[in-house]
Amino acid sequence: MTDEExxxxxxxxIRTLSIDAVQQAxxxxxxxxxxxxxxxxxxxxxxxxxxxxDPIWPNRDRFVLSNGHASMLLWSILHLTxxxxxxxxxxxLGQASVSLEDIRHFRQLDSKAPGHPEYHWVSGVETTTxxxxxxxxxxxxxxxxxxxxxHRYNRPRFDIFDYNIYAVCGDGCLMEGISSEAASLAxxxxxxxxxxxxxxxxxxxxxxxxxxxxxxxxxxxxxxxxNVLRVGNANDLERIxxxxxIFRKTKERPTFIVLDSHIGYGSPHxxxxxxxxxxxxxxxxxxxxxxxxxxxxxxxxxxxxxxxEHFAAGIGSRGTEARRKWxxxxxxxxxxxxxxxxxxxLMQRRELPSGWDRNLPVFAADPKGIAxxxxxxxxxxxLAQNIPWFLGGSADLGPSNKTILNYEGAGDFQPDNPGGKxxxxxxxxxxxxxxxxxxxxxxxxxxxxxxxIFSDYARPAIRLSALMELPTIFIFTHDAMGDGEDxxxxxxxxxxxxxxxxxxxxxxxxxxxxxxxxxxRYIMQLRHQPAVLVLSRQPLxxxxxxxxxPASGVARGAYVLAxxxxxxxxxxxxxxxxxxxxxxxxxxxxxxxxxRSRVVSMPSWDLFEHQTQEYQDSVLPPSLVAxxxxxxxxxxxxxxxxxxxxxxxxxxxxxxxxxxxxxQRKFGFLPDSIVTAAKEQVAQAR
Ligand SMILES: Cc1ncc(C[n+]2csc(CCOP(=O)(O)OP(=O)(O)O)c2C)c(N)n1
Ligand SMILES: [Mg+2]
Numbered sequence: 001m002t003d004e005e006x007x008x009x010x011x012x013x014i015r016t017l018s019i020d021a022v023q024q025a026x027x028x029x030x031x032x033x034x035x036x037x038x039x040x041x042x043x044x045x046x047x048x049x050x051x052x053x054d055p056i057w058p059n060r061d062r063f064v065l066s067n068g069h070a071s072m073l074l075w076s077i078l079h080l081t082x083x084x085x086x087x088x089x090x091x092x093l094g095q096a097s098v099s100l101e102d103i104r105h106f107r108q109l110d111s112k113a114p115g116h117p118e119y120h121w122v123s124g125v126e127t128t129t130x131x132x133x134x135x136x137x138x139x140x141x142x143x144x145x146x147x148x149x150x151h152r153y154n155r156p157r158f159d160i161f162d163y164n165i166y167a168v169c170g171d172g173c174l175m176e177g178i179s180s181e182a183a184s185l186a187x188x189x190x191x192x193x194x195x196x197x198x199x200x201x202x203x204x205x206x207x208x209x210x211x212x213x214x215x216x217x218x219x220x221x222x223x224x225x226x227n228v229l230r231v232g233n234a235n236d237l238e239r240i241x242x243x244x245x246i247f248r249k250t251k252e253r254p255t256f257i258v259l260d261s262h263i264g265y266g267s268p269h270x271x272x273x274x275x276x277x278x279x280x281x282x283x284x285x286x287x288x289x290x291x292x293x294x295x296x297x298x299x300x301x302x303x304x305x306x307x308x309e310h311f312a313a314g315i316g317s318r319g320t321e322a323r324r325k326w327x328x329x330x331x332x333x334x335x336x337x338x339x340x341x342x343x344x345x346l347m348q349r350r351e352l353p354s355g356w357d358r359n360l361p362v363f364a365a366d367p368k369g370i371a372x373x374x375x376x377x378x379x380x381x382x383l384a385q386n387i388p389w390f391l392g393g394s395a396d397l398g399p400s401n402k403t404i405l406n407y408e409g410a411g412d413f414q415p416d417n418p419g420g421k422x423x424x425x426x427x428x429x430x431x432x433x434x435x436x437x438x439x440x441x442x443x444x445x446x447x448x449x450x451x452x453i454f455s456d457y458a459r460p461a462i463r464l465s466a467l468m469e470l471p472t473i474f475i476f477t478h479d480a481m482g483d484g485e486d487x488x489x490x491x492x493x494x495x496x497x498x499x500x501x502x503x504x505x506x507x508x509x510x511x512x513x514x515x516x517x518x519x520x521r522y523i524m525q526l527r528h529q530p531a532v533l534v535l536s537r538q539p540l541x542x543x544x545x546x547x548x549x550p551a552s553g554v555a556r557g558a559y560v561l562a563x564x565x566x567x568x569x570x571x572x573x574x575x576x577x578x579x580x581x582x583x584x585x586x587x588x589x590x591x592x593x594x595x596r597s598r599v600v601s602m603p604s605w606d607l608f609e610h611q612t613q614e615y616q617d618s619v620l621p622p623s624l625v626a627x628x629x630x631x632x633x634x635x636x637x638x639x640x641x642x643x644x645x646x647x648x649x650x651x652x653x654x655x656x657x658x659x660x661x662x663x664q665r666k667f668g669f670l671p672d673s674i675v676t677a678a679k680e681q682v683a684q685a686r
Pocket of ligand 2: 202
């Protein structure tokens, strides 16, 4: 067999595995894998530096399949390259990342060939994709991370980080707004380590793109400042390889390759139709396709002799050699630069350097107090100095979010300063979320910030953060009606409920400056969970922790802040954030009136629910039915803590435009209303 025949055989193996898997599952997307098999083959077997023996080797090239519905491309290539599995502790397991059995069970429970690429579930998947546009946007974060890592850690003769990022996307990814945000920023930053390949097949689910998508995509990317190339035939390996070569030689601009392809390539009745996108071809058509490829029509899940070996001789030997060289290089680097090497190793395991929390401030009691966002800004500036790879920024609200690192040498991340730790995401919240994910997937410790109201614009990426179990941090200030005059467009209502509803996401709304610090102390130690910090714009009094319980209770999600004498309350007041101080004031008045009240500060539902039942019952005794909760947010969900008979002082409508004091009066966020509600509760319970 000639080399060319062997190559064709390997490509057709990707195609037929994809076809057979979709047919067997009776669901999935065969057409795009059939069209893009030559592209995936070329990137993986001829270009990428990726060692199938170690899919998490730090200097590997990254591959992102942003059109995640074409997941069979990834399962086929991970299988054929015999990529090995690693576990959550980054240990290599020796077994296949994706076995032929997994592919036979494509889209079935527990298979390592699920419907869409899932990071953390399948080794070799660099990021979870499926919501179109997320993958390409995340790839921008990966490219930024490479630049940052190279700047900080490379030394003369030691290119420790010199990897590239390849992302493949379709029409859907490019229609979604997030890709425009991300491409705009990537162009500005001149990320020449980033290459997107656009599968230009003129087809989406509803038919030809002439009904929806007729813009000049090339002109758009040229305008973003990208290097734009075109390959007119998706089956032309040489031209694909050449374009990828031009990408690697291009400096100071990301590369965008338009690849003209035919969805369902080889299918006599379905090629170039939307029918090839998302349904099995059907048995008859499968046979016709196989005939067109010169494939045995009766064989399914066939990997012909020599195909594994062909990949082993390509990506296998190139990747193993690249990793071997790098490992040697890194050993020498460790001798010459032990501190830098130690940082890289800590970072890879998502650990923190010793002394990471030194100098975190403690705030003295102060009735005037300090805003949550200001306390956060102080914490960030301490943590970023203790943890070199802790960095981030805001979607153009840095001065308001107080997320700017202003110590000497922190710097701004810009094309001419890739070591800067302040990121300017621009007014691009959605891309910011995905980019923060990309930074975290690259093992940096990132944060992104905006007003809480605009978390809506980033939510799909936050959700993916939780799904991928990434320790990202989202800092959301202006958490309620604190910016009163801005009015209802700027006042979050349902956002806390919405964040609390995301599985695995730690949402924290601290009640004073010391709770903010404790919140950071807790979330910095998370290795596999994202966190959302919800912070006030306005000053909140700093509680006297000699009189009230220590703020370290934050780590348990909710804690008894102030109690009835003897610890025997007849009513409990539960509050978060800016309402904690209102509850404390009400509590003092209730005590003066002879009513035994307790105040529970509840910064985080999620954390509280992970405590033992015994602890939960000690904070909120089941027998204590007189309960008042107060939170400047939707009442949605609070029944779980106040029960059927409890009272919730919260929001059932949108807010209004007025000074905060007036809004507090209008909506009942006053110690008075809490006292009244508490007395009613006590009377009802008696
Ligand atoms: C955000 C988002 N919206 C909708 C979908 C549902 N969906 C999956 S694939 C697809 C069409 C994608 O078209 P294209 O990217 O051109 O893929 P092709 O069919 O060419 O492979 C849609 C609408 C999705 N996965 N993500
Ligand atoms: Mg398409």
